[in-house]
Amino acid sequence: MSSSKSKSVARRGAELNPRTTKYEFFGPPGALFVTLTVPITTYALYFGCSEQAGGCPPPAITTDAIVAALSDPQWWKGLWDTEAALMYLGWYAFCVAAWFVLPGDWVEGVTMRTGKKKMYKINAFTTMLLALGLTGGYIGRYGPESFTFIYDNWVGLVTASILMSVVQGLGCYAASFRPGALLALGGNSGNPIYDFFIGRELNPSIGYFDLKSFNELRPGLILWVLIDISMMCEQAVRRGGYKHITDSMWLASAFQVFYVFDGLYNEPAILTTMDITTDGFGFMLAVGDLTWVPFVYSLQPRFLVFRQKELGYAATAAIVAVNVLGYVIFRAANGQKNDFRNGKNPKNLKYMTTERGTKLLIEGWWGMSRHPNYMGDLIMAFAWSLPTGFETPITYFYVTYFAVLLIHRQMRDDENCEKKYGKDWHKYCKLVPYRIIPYVY
Structure with a gap:
């Protein structure tokens, strides 16, 4: 290759992958802090x-x-359990095999900086159905006591998931230095601690197998459902059968399982989220997908195994109503957004047009706040904790953490929109002043 051609390639690479000049999480010290505290917190919530x-x-x-x-x-x-590590590795291998073997539609993602669009295989929902079918058959054949091993091997499974997250984070960081890799705009700082954490490469892939979208919806989310089932089996064994599982356990587990079902059934919706379109894939997303989601989000059913509570009809109905309210807001808001992005506006909702030609909704759910879907998410998170009662604040850790996470995401999103739309964004904020919850925040 001639020197002039080499310079041209290098210039093109620099234009596509500019150096990151602004840190999140307070830079490398904050990235190191989160890298260490996420595993520590996961263990602490167990111990x-x-x-x-x-x-x-x-x-x-x-x-x-x-x-x-x-x-x-x-x-x-x-903290180490060889049997649990092999179980986890087998589970991850099952999810990978299911991605390749099970049929699914191929859907285009958003246009990247290269002008191209990635193709994503949509079969997370069928992967979950297969996993649940095999699980149901196994439990039906060998009884609920056969599926309590997740409860019994909790710490070892957590350790295995953390190890998998570290391996993927390091592997993706090393692979991001290959020629032609498209980097995340926020992950090319040059600091290895920060870039390993935040994710240097935007879409690390092996052929058509996209690691980021795969981890977002399969190993962790489906494992979350299996964990809840294992908690129900453990309680059934202790109480003398399925008929004696407490209403609180049914509620907490049903809410979470339905949430995962809904997310996987609407798999294409994730392709427009910030995780997929903007963030790189590093340790932050890996440990969030593989460790934090299944082992922290399932805290309530795990608590209800040994703190068994009967709620009664009135309390059950009230908690269901709270969850339904959150879901209706979450799904209706996302439905309006997705319809509008696809050129549909069946309710003729008002919108403003920016100088870039982009249209922003200012009526309906998106006229009430800039992130009404986050409001629905928070209400559902609160409903998931209510079946545990008010004996301890620890079971409300999830909704507290989730509020902090969503506020952080809202701030990042608003900052990106301000850069994108300029003065039009300030005009939009005057029309839609509330960030998440109307009249509150």
């Missing part, structure tokens, strides 16, 4: 809220007891 530890929280937990445990080599060895 601070479990039957094995003595309660939620354990009654005798002290600083001295924590220091003593962390100083004991046997405690650290207890």
Whole structure:
């Protein structure tokens, strides 16, 4: 290759992959902090809220007891479980095989900076149906006691998922230095700690197999459902059969399973989210998808295994109503957005047109707030915690964390929109002043 051609290629690469000049998460120190605290928090939510530890929280937990445990080599060895690691590896391999084997439509993603569009195979929902069919058959043949191993091997499975996240984060970071890789605009800072965490490459793929979208919807989300089923099996064993599973366990599990069903059934909707279109794939998304989602979001059913609660008809109806309200807002808002992006406006909702020619809804759900879908998500998250009662604030960790996450996402999204639309964004914000919850935030 001639020197002039090499310079041209290098210039083209620099134009497509400019250096990141603005940090998120307070830069490398913040990225390192989150990298360390996400696994620590996942373990802490188990050891601070479990039957094995003595309660939620354990009654005798002290600083001295924590220091003593962390100083004991046997405690650290207890985090590893070879059988659980093999189970997790087998589960991940099953999800990969299902992606390749099961049929599915191929759908275009959004236009990338290269002017091209990636193709995504849509078969997450059928993957879940296959997994549930095999699980149901296994439990039907061998009984509920055969599927309690997730509850019994919790710590080992968490460790295996964290290890998988680290391996993927490091692998994707190393692979992002190959020629021609399209980098995320926010992940090319040059700092290895930050770029490993935030994700340097936008869409790491092996052929048509896109690692980011695969992890977003398959191994973690479907495992979340299997975890809930395992918690129900554990409670059924303790209480003498399926008929004796508490209404609180049915509620918490049903809400979460339905949420996953809905997300996987509407799989193409994820292709327009910030995770897919903007963020790189690094340790942040890997550990979020593979560890945080299944093992933190399922805290309520795990709690209800050893703190069994009967709610009664009135409380059950009230909690269902809260969840339905959240779902209606979430799904209706997303439906309006997706219709509008596809050139449909069946209710003739008002909108403003920016100088770029982009149209922004200012009526309907999107006239009430800039992120009404986040409001629906938060209401559902609150409903998932209500079946646990008010015995401990720990079971409300999810909704608290989720509020912080969604506010952070809202701030990132608003910042990107301000860069994109300029003065039109300020005009839009005056027309739609509330960020998530009308009259509150």
